[in-house]
Amino acid sequence: MTITVIGAGYVGLVTAAVFSELGNKVYCVDISEERVNSLKKGKVPFFEPQLPEYLKRNIEEKRLFFTTSYSESVPKSQIVFICVGTPPTNNGEADLSYLFSAVEESARNFKGYTLITIKSTVPIGYEDDLEAIVKKYAKNNFEFAASPEFLKEGTAIEDTMHPDRIVIGTNSQKAQKMLLELHAPISGERIICDMRSAQLIKYASNAFLATKISYVNALAILCENMGADVGKVLSGVGADKRIGNAFMKPGVGYGGSCLPKDVTAFIAQADSFNYDFQLLRSVDAVNNTQIERFINKIRKALDAQEGKRTNLDGLTIAILGLAFKPNTDDIRDAPSIKIIKHLLDLKAKIVAYDPQTNENMKKVLPQVSYMEDAYKALQKADAMVLVTEWSEFSQMDFEKIKKIMKKPIIIDGRNMFDREKLKSLGFSYTGVGR
Ligand code: NAD
Ligand code: UGA
Numbered sequence: 001m002t003i004t005v006i007g008a009g010y011v012g013l014v015t016a017a018v019f020s021e022l023g024n025k026v027y028c029v030d031i032s033e034e035r036v037n038s039l040k041k042g043k044v045p046f047f048e049p050q051l052p053e054y055l056k057r058n059i060e061e062k063r064l065f066f067t068t069s070y071s072e073s074v075p076k077s078q079i080v081f082i083c084v085g086t087p088p089t090n091n092g093e094a095d096l097s098y099l100f101s102a103v104e105e106s107a108r109n110f111k112g113y114t115l116i117t118i119k120s121t122v123p124i125g126y127e128d129d130l131e132a133i134v135k136k137y138a139k140n141n142f143e144f145a146a147s148p149e150f151l152k153e154g155t156a157i158e159d160t161m162h163p164d165r166i167v168i169g170t171n172s173q174k175a176q177k178m179l180l181e182l183h184a185p186i187s188g189e190r191i192i193c194d195m196r197s198a199q200l201i202k203y204a205s206n207a208f209l210a211t212k213i214s215y216v217n218a219l220a221i222l223c224e225n226m227g228a229d230v231g232k233v234l235s236g237v238g239a240d241k242r243i244g245n246a247f248m249k250p251g252v253g254y255g256g257s258c259l260p261k262d263v264t265a266f267i268a269q270a271d272s273f274n275y276d277f278q279l280l281r282s283v284d285a286v287n288n289t290q291i292e293r294f295i296n297k298i299r300k301a302l303d304a305q306e307g308k309r310t311n312l313d314g315l316t317i318a319i320l321g322l323a324f325k326p327n328t329d330d331i332r333d334a335p336s337i338k339i340i341k342h343l344l345d346l347k348a349k350i351v352a353y354d355p356q357t358n359e360n361m362k363k364v365l366p367q368v369s370y371m372e373d374a375y376k377a378l379q380k381a382d383a384m385v386l387v388t389e390w391s392e393f394s395q396m397d398f399e400k401i402k403k404i405m406k407k408p409i410i411i412d413g414r415n416m417f418d419r420e421k422l423k424s425l426g427f428s429y430t431g432v433g434r
Contacts, residue, residue: 169198220433230433253290321388
């Protein structure tokens with residue numbers, strides 16, 4: 001098949017890479033000329049394991065093409081995948097301006113039957129608006145489908161090649177057949193449904209994942225208050241197969257470009273469909289208090305070492321891990337940004353290290369000193385604060401760290417380190433829910 005993918009971001013590039021790998025001819029269109037030019041040279045604009053190899057191979061095999069021109073690609077394509085961003089507006093709803101303009105530009109260029117398949121996460125209820133946009137340019141020779149994306153950054157290729165499910169939301173038999181054929185080489189359960197149900201599956205899934213995280217974060221607070229160990233509690237809870245262990249790690253709260261925005265957009269949608277989604281409001285509220293709680297933890301650890309209320313003015317805090325999670329250089333809605341801003345307001349000096357995001361973070365927080373490894377960041381630091389659990393941090397030499405830090409204080413926002421070992425080395429250790 002010949003297909004066009006609109007938007008060369010995380011979802012668009014991975015979709016284009018996977019469908020070209022499976023033998024289709026794929027055009028990937030983006031409005032950013034800079035992005036398209038560097039992609040043509042095989043340069044990927046962000047860090048995502050396996051993606052560079054997939055793109056390079058398929059560009060070389062002449063199955064994958066990058067362009068800023070809809071007219072070069074859409075007329076040749078049977079399916080157009082819309083993968084543009086749907087970021088949050090100030091009131092928490094989804095901003096659909098990129099979606100509308102991508103659909104309009106596509107429609108201007110339809111030639112023959114075209115199936116517009118929406119992969120972007122889009123609220124329910126805009127079918128008529130989308131149809132009206134297309135009808136300005138094309139008469140009847142088009143159909144819509146929703147096929148939401150469930151990939152996780154850091155394992156995006158793997159998730160797309162081996163997904164748990166493929167959701168195909170359309171009432172058209174022809175569209176169903178085309179999408180089933182295109183996905184035939186990919187494993188995973190097929191969920192065939194109408195467009196609204198498909199879009200709801202996406203929001204309901206992300207909101208449920210966020211709910212699990214806020215639940216375990218709330219449980220972690222209770223464990224601290226009650227003197228229990230959240231690690232043990234969750235291994236007992238997760239052992240029940242009906243509950244499971246996945247997405248049950250307490251920490252500094254969920255971040256990233258999707259869970260936070262999709263939770264607030266889902267609450268707004270529920271409102272507009274006459275339901276006050278109180279459960280999700282609480283999920284969001286729990287997440288919003290996580291950062292402040294974590295700052296209090298840092299303050300408490302410093303106070304305990306000094307035996308009095310500490311003034312952070314003049315203290316150096318080393319932050320390890322800045323990306324919103326490991327194996328990505330994405331810092332959109334990263335908890336690290338909020339944590340650092342709080343600490344800067346308290347006049348602390350911040351030294352930081354992340355294996356992938358130092359360069360991205362420099363643009364957002366230029367006041368921070370970025371180091372090229374963890375040891376350099378920890379040199380003469382008054383405290384270590386672990387925010388993102390990159391696996392390289394688990395290999396660190398803590399005897400060496402004890403010697404180079406000014407004070408042996410560790411605040412572990414992800415329960416990554418061995419508490420007993422660190423205590424035996426003379427560190428003051430604070431985790432989450434322990
Ligand atoms: P992104 O910001 O990484 O990429 C969007 C791309 O679209 C950008 O390169 C931008 O230049 C381009 N673009 C914007 N308007 C355009 C237009 N009119 N024509 C052509 N290109 C245009 O976004 P993303 O993270 O890939 O997310 C895309 C959608 O997929 C969102 O709705 C998101 O919620 C959803 N989603 C994201 C992920 C993820 O892990 N990032 C996973 C599943 C679903
Ligand atoms: C999330 C979903 O997992 C994907 O299925 C979905 O496709 C995607 O959003 C999307 O719609 O964009 P992603 O944002 O890449 O994927 O990251 P996650 O792995 O879900 O992590 C999100 C946040 O939750 C991170 O800040 C992470 O540190 C945090 N988290 C995750 C926890 O605090 N505890 C956990 O147990 C798991």
